[in-house]
Amino acid sequence: MKQNEYNTNRIDVDRAWNTLYTRLEKERLLPAETGESSERNRKIPLRWLTTAAAIFAGVILSVFFLQNKNDSLLVLQNEENTGTLVTTLEDGSTVYLASRASVSYPAAFADNRRKVELKGNALFSVTKDEKRPFIVETDKGITIEVVGTVFAVQSSPGNPFELSVKEGKVNVHSRDNQTKVSVEAGEIVRLNTGGLSKSKVMNPHVFGRFADKMCFKDEKLNNIVQAINTVYGYPAIVAEKSLNNRTLTVTFENNSVETMTELICLALNLEYVNRQDTIFIKK
Numbered sequence: 001m002k003q004n005e006y007n008t009n010r011i012d013v014d015r016a017w018n019t020l021y022t023r024l025e026k027e028r029l030l031p032a033e034t035g036e037s038s039e040r041n042r043k044i045p046l047r048w049l050t051t052a053a054a055i056f057a058g059v060i061l062s063v064f065f066l067q068n069k070n071d072s073l074l075v076l077q078n079e080e081n082t083g084t085l086v087t088t089l090e091d092g093s094t095v096y097l098a099s100r101a102s103v104s105y106p107a108a109f110a111d112n113r114r115k116v117e118l119k120g121n122a123l124f125s126v127t128k129d130e131k132r133p134f135i136v137e138t139d140k141g142i143t144i145e146v147v148g149t150v151f152a153v154q155s156s157p158g159n160p161f162e163l164s165v166k167e168g169k170v171n172v173h174s175r176d177n178q179t180k181v182s183v184e185a186g187e188i189v190r191l192n193t194g195g196l197s198k199s200k201v202m203n204p205h206v207f208g209r210f211a212d213k214m215c216f217k218d219e220k221l222n223n224i225v226q227a228i229n230t231v232y233g234y235p236a237i238v239a240e241k242s243l244n245n246r247t248l249t250v251t252f253e254n255n256s257v258e259t260m261t262e263l264i265c266l267a268l269n270l271e272y273v274n275r276q277d278t279i280f281i282k283k
Contacts, residue, residue: 077102078120083213083251088223089116093134094230096123096210101156123152123210125230126168141176142191150230151183152206161191164206172196207231213253221246224264225281232257235274239281243270 078085078097085097090108097103101120109115115135126134128148136144138155142163149168155161163172163183170183179195188206189198211231216224222244225237235257246268252260261272261279272281 073104073106075102075104083215083253084123084210085215085217086219086224086227087217088219088227089114091129091132091134092127094125094223094227096125096214096227096231098122098156098210118153118155120156121152121154123150123207123231125150125227140191141174143173143175145171145173150207152210162188164188164203166207213251215251217249218247219249220244221248221264221268221281224248224250228252228257228260235277235279237261237279237281240283243268243281243283 076085076087076095076097078099078101080100082099084099086094087097088094089105091114093114095103095116098121101118101122103116103118103122105116109132112132113135114129114132115137117137117139119139124134124136124146126146126148130147134146134148136153138144138153138161140155140161142155142161144151144153144163146168149170150166151168151170152164152166153161154163163170165183165185165187167185169185171180172183172189173180174191174196177195181189181196181198183189183198187198187200188203189196208231214227214231216227221239225239229236237257237260248264248267250263250267252263255263257279258274261281264270265272265281270281270283272279274280
């Protein structure tokens with residue numbers, strides 16, 4: 001009886017894998033091969049079923065839309081309970097958009113500034129450009145200005161405005177009461193009835209929470225690697241420059257850096273090697 005139950009379960013697993021494999025091929029998330037090579041790929045060990053399923057989940061869980069607004073402004077909207085939506089802007093800056101948050105931005109920034117509008121919570125990793133300050137306007141009457149830094153913003157409905165700085169320096173301006181503060185790495189600023197108040201007490205999870213579940217949609221490998229390195233830091237991932245423009249749709253949920261690297265390599269038919277504190281991705 002136990003043997004029969006095992007055989008039934010085995011058939012179900014094989015059927016599930018073949019169905020998933022076919023869909024991954026259709027979505028071009030696995031390399032297309034023929035003959036004996038193709039047949040061998042279909043017999044990948046069961047541990048890869050979970051790995052491939054995570055990639056496949058990225059196709060259906062990275063829910064967002066881009067739409068034109070006045071023919072010049074793009075709106076990126078993250079749906080509820082889909083995790084952190086990660087995208088890279090035209091200047092190379094990365095936005096980690098929390099659930100139910102949205103950001104509006106131009107397809108190409110102006111020559112003298114980089115301005116975006118934020119609703120909800122987000123983490124920004126801003127590419128340094130001293131000639132073009134990066135400006136974030138929130139719907140809570142707060143303007144944020146930086147040159148290049150990493151900071152998290154809480155601006156969701158029902159919660160007070162809060163900004164935490166991980167790297168660099170951020171200038172915060174309350175448009176309502178005309179108060180201004182300069183916030184440096186390791187500091188936090190909040191908006192209260194008396195204006196903006198700054199302290200050195202930070203929630204240790206304020207940055208890490210954006211990494212719990214990260215969703216990428218048709219994102220370049222170089223941007224995915226940069227996004228992972230920003231929130232994890234260790235071990236660092238480095239990809240060959242020739243692979244930078246390879247694109248991938250994937251969702252990472254509570255994965256280690258090593259597992260995320262493994263997922264990337266499986267999807268793009270690449271290899272990786274560990275060398276001390278760095279993981280190298282190669283052809």
